[in-house]
Amino acid sequence: MEKQETILHISDDFDMDRIAESGQCFRWEKTDPDTYRIIAGRACLYMKALGEDRYAPDCGREIFESFWQDYFDLGENYGKVRSMIDPEKDPFLFRAAEAEKGIRILRQDPWEMLITFIISQNRSIPAIRRSVELLAKSCGEKMTDQRGRSYFAFPDPEAVASLPEGELKACRLGYRCRYVKAAAEAVLKGEVDLPTLAGEDEKRTLEVLTGILGVGVKVASCVSLFGLHHTDAFPVDVWMKRILEDHYPEGYPFERYSPWNGVFQQYMFAFYRHLDRKKRGQT
DNA sequence: AGGCAGGCTTTTA
């Protein structure tokens, strides 16, 4: 029987390049000018942009609707979220959102985000990607994608916790080795119940997450935003600190933008990094 | 009690 191709129409903000570069996912790989190979948890998807808001995932409609639709957060209307921004009141955020329109907050697995963002501390994006792949390779299940190419599922807490120290070290985690181990054990023992945190408020969520060795407020906020889909979580790193100092010396209006602070943080973060890249290119 | 300096693995520019 002829395989039927699934074609999707996505009319809301959706730009795979911007999502891939936004620093929330580290297992997206551009395989062609218009295609990404996306690994999430145990799953893998090739997603091709056909132009004019049309996309071709290499899975059936049923699988797309039962997993990927939610992963891409397609139930949310980001255009509507952006419309909260008043260009008169907040020209910087307005410009950032216009420039970075297409970013979405993926609904990723909280356990995967916890380990990934512990690994991310004090590291460049290529280095993060490498370590995540090494970790998946050393204790994640070997899988085969639709094109017959192999990949490794993100390992579960038990697999990470029981990985010999030498093998964990070989993932180039450096001093983060013991943090990754501590996080895996905390989740395995049930000291931290990630699914429950999805329903907790932000204060409580950060309290629990920062209780894990190696998890500070920045990493906890990333887990909250990208893994628990708390769209109000607002990770502040060295870049965001500069943005807040440069553009909001009187304070940032968190109340005005609740519960979408995390979405706007992503626009500003991406915008600022792109500006910085351009500046460096010129001088 | 809460803020601050220094150290930490590894990679990249």
Next chain:
DNA sequence: TAAAAGCCTGCC
């Protein structure tokens, strides 16, 4: 040599 989507420890 310094910086990279930081965090821990010890010190005050």
